[in-house]
Amino acid sequence: MTPLAVGVDLGGTSIKAALVERDRGLIHEVTRPTYAEEGPERVIERIGEVAEALIAEAPERAIAGVGIGAPGAINWERTTVSHPPNFPGWETINLRDRLRERLGRRMVVLVENDANVAGLGSAHYGAGKPHPSFLMVTLGTGVGGAIIYRNRIFRGSTGAAGEIGHMTIDYEGPFDRSGVAGAIEAYLGQRFLSRHARYRLMTREDSILHRMAGPDLQGITPKMLYDAAVLGDEGAREVLAWAGHKLGCVLGSAVNLLDIRKIVVGGGLSAAGDFILAPARLTLRRFVMPGMHEGLEIIRETRGNEVGMLGAAHLVFQFLDEPIPSHPSP
């Protein structure tokens, strides 16, 4: 039997966690609300509860450790989580130490950025599995990114690498939440895309979105866009193609820089599939220099949110093989 670990995907609204066996994948899953608004102490308590409950599921077996994918900035040593968005009152917390207090001082606990963990999960259990190196892009509330290089997370100088969402495609473009002009998140982040769709479709009274999204399209969501696209709505398809074009531009920049030619796209918006990915594929080739066209591919992640839990557990399996290298200066 291969080792067993707990993988936790810490989100702003829910904690998804699973018992994972290295070779078999998910064994047992739990989802609980995060109640982030109750403050960090309550959140830490809830993670501890979930981890304990999962460990109790396999009373006869050893648990190699607990891996956690979290929003916010993670330090090089994979112990602390700083300023996760939508977690009020959370500054910098050593989640490793806090969980060890509860689970035992010898328990291996590792924390990593949620986008990186999704990439690692895809690399070992998802659409990224056939490819030693790929870019993972997560289209959700924001635009997350990770670099998987030779089956490992490329972490940069401090552990923060992979922020595709904040790469610019237009230096005079709209500002994203981080204040970067023309960053891809300012087009594809959920709030930005919904807003764009709302105003873009205002003059298209033929669009069924006027019936789906209420007066003045105020309630429009990305989910509605692809539901409408599936039903043949021209306006919705146009918006998703527009988004795909922007995605292709930023991926082109990333490919030129990294010479990594496979891209795995996950997150809620990836459910729109080819409505967004087909135009992205066309644009990608126009933004990658000709010498690097061979092997270019954009693939949809099909394991959905599971890659988060799987990747979090895999942090522990990888740690068994090779500890984290010491911190280089930035």
Added chain:
Amino acid sequence: MTPLAVGVDLGGTSIKAALVERDRGLIHEVTRPTYAEEGPERVIERIGEVAEALIAEAPERAIAGVGIGAPGAINWERTTVSHPPNFPGWETINLRDRLRERLGRRMVVLVENDANVAGLGSAHYGAGKPHPSFLMVTLGTGVGGAIIYRNRIFRGSTGAAGEIGHMTIDYEGPFDRSGVAGAIEAYLGQRFLSRHARYRLMTREDSILHRMAGPDLQGITPKMLYDAAVLGDEGAREVLAWAGHKLGCVLGSAVNLLDIRKIVVGGGLSAAGDFILAPARLTLRRFVMPGMHEGLEIIRETRGNEVGMLGAAHLVFQFLDEPIPSHPSP
């Protein structure tokens, strides 16, 4: 005594080569015209001649090998050079095998992309030395780039990583030589920058460039721009600041993706120093997400073209420590 190697910097107009001692650096230098227009056979012959002449300079010592920095695409194994720009008739040539025919079948010969070699030279002998990880940007005829990560060249999936010059900063911007819209090379490449300066300064009759560059500013060069800037010319300073702003935009994208926060700028245009780098530094911070501002730095390479020869020789020294890992699929 530390090992000795030959480092060759193969350019379109001249071959610069040196005998390099690992710990001491350049021992003896030679420059010869490339005569690329006479075809690849003559170029290979000339590289062989230069290498032999340098080896003969140290008759009493062993030579660890010959490293070559070349334009064009290099394969993962560091043996072939494909389609170097400005080398008529050159398709794909196994430069390693060809040089071994001349220098002996047991001679270590390694080829690497010229921008990567400049980065490696800077890492071990130049401005990059204090930093384990940095981006190297070479502002010359084109815009070259290299990623140095933990003192090694980050080579991507096939060996082609680092093409910062073809990253877009405006998806509807002007096209570069590779056909990428808004690529940084379409602003900072020598031909593009000269053209921009020429038209931009047409209406500034007060600029001394009208005296330096001839009628209609037809003969304007980047060198003239910074000569004029040093003399206080407002128009020239404006053009260089415009260029620096664009450079800051693309570097911001690269930093967000890689979390590598040091940038070393070399090449002819880097001689313009703070006229271009001061605005680049200001813009860089506006295009990097706030969580990654710590440690951001743009440094000028002060060893000039020497980093090419030094880095080429260092390919050999590094090979002595660790052979090239096997090729992953792209």
